Amino acid sequence: MNSASVPLVQARNPAIHRIVLAAIVFGSLALANYLRPVTPDTEMLASHGYHALGQKEAIRTFSLTDQDGQPAGVTDLQGQWSLVFFGFTACPDVCPTTLGVLNQLASEITTVQVILVSVDPQRDTPAHLKSYLQGFNPDFIGLTGDVEELQAFAYQLHAAFRLLPAKPDDTIEHSSNIALLDPSGNFIGYFSIPHRPENMRTVLELVAGL
Numbered sequence: 001m002n003s004a005s006v007p008l009v010q011a012r013n014p015a016i017h018r019i020v021l022a023a024i025v026f027g028s029l030a031l032a033n034y035l036r037p038v039t040p041d042t043e044m045l046a047s048h049g050y051h052a053l054g055q056k057e058a059i060r061t062f063s064l065t066d067q068d069g070q071p072a073g074v075t076d077l078q079g080q081w082s083l084v085f086f087g088f089t090a091c092p093d094v095c096p097t098t099l100g101v102l103n104q105l106a107s108e109i110t111t112v113q114v115i116l117v118s119v120d121p122q123r124d125t126p127a128h129l130k131s132y133l134q135g136f137n138p139d140f141i142g143l144t145g146d147v148e149e150l151q152a153f154a155y156q157l158h159a160a161f162r163l164l165p166a167k168p169d170d171t172i173e174h175s176s177n178i179a180l181l182d183p184s185g186n187f188i189g190y191f192s193i194p195h196r197p198e199n200m201r202t203v204l205e206l207v208a209g210l
Contacts, residue, residue: 045203045206045207048199048200048202048203049191049192049193049194049195049196049199049200049203050180050189050190050191050199050200050203050207051189051190051191051192052188052189052207053187053188053189056182056186056187056188057156057186057187057188058184058185058186058187059074059077059156059157059181059185059186059187060074060156061073061074062074062149062152062153062156063145063149064117064143064144064145064149064150064153065126065143065144065145066126066141066142066143067126067127067129067130067133067141067142067143068126068130069126069127072141072143074185075185076141077181077185078183078184078185079183080111080112080113080183081111081112081113081180081181081182081183081204081208081210082112082113082114082115082179082180082181083102083105083112083113083114083115083178083179083180083181083191084115084117084157084178084179084181085098085102085115085116085117085175085176085177085178085179086116086117086118086119086154086157086159086161086174086175087099087116087117087118087119087174088118088119088120088123088124088172088174089118089120089123089124089128089129089132090120090123091172091174094176094193095116096136097195098176098178098195099116099133099136099137099140100136101195101196101197101200102114102136102137102140102178102195102197103136103137103140104197105197105200105201105204106137106139106140108197108201109201109204109210111210112204112208112210113139113141114137114139114140114141115140115141115142115143116129116133116140116141116142116143117142117143117144117150117153117154118142118143118144118150119150119154119161119172119174120172121144121145121146121147121150124142124144125144126142126144129142129143129144130142154175156187157179157187157190158175158177158179158187158190159174159175159177159179160174160175161173161174161175162174176192176193177190177191177192177193178190178191178195178200180204180207180208182208188207189207191203
């Protein structure tokens with residue numbers, strides 16, 4: 001018999017056909033799952049003190065001054081990962097403790113910039129900020145400016161501060177979180193207290209690949 005006279009559809013075994021289709025579908029799903037980006041577990045990150053935002057937030061234009069007296073804006077948050085927190089040089093405990101943790105972290109991960117934004121612009125002049133930060137790490141960046149601009153910038157990073165004039169030396173109450181910004185200048189999450197360098201290092205390895 002001439003095989004050409006047998007319709008191709010009649011030559012197929014329906015059972016084999018179903019098996020082949022199932023194998024193709026299963027293989028496609030397996031490949032898609034393999035290629036899917038792996039995202040760190042939210043609960044695991046939270047156990048390390050890191051809280052990711054539901055959606056990244058682009059930092060809008062702002063105008064501050066760095067510790068060298070130079071203008072600082074949103075472009076200074078681009079090109080590398082940044083850790084930003086709000087404090088002041090006369091802070092008795094939280095700020096120096098945080099800077100000590102960040103200095104230890106920076107000694108292990110050198111590709112992230114650390115930024116202290118002063119919430120005490122009257123006393124924290126650029127020169128004073130520079131002198132203060134050099135006591136922790138000369139590569140750390142200090143920012144200051146007028147109160148309105150500082151408050152607007154803090155709002156973008158879900159932070160806040162206020163003066164407590166009834167307290168000794170006009171103590172300032174401020175947020176203790178450390179914001180994490182990606183190299184595009186997007187706010188993507190924050191670290192809450194207590195800040196531990198080993199936990200922060202693990203998170204940066206998982207989230208930022210540093």
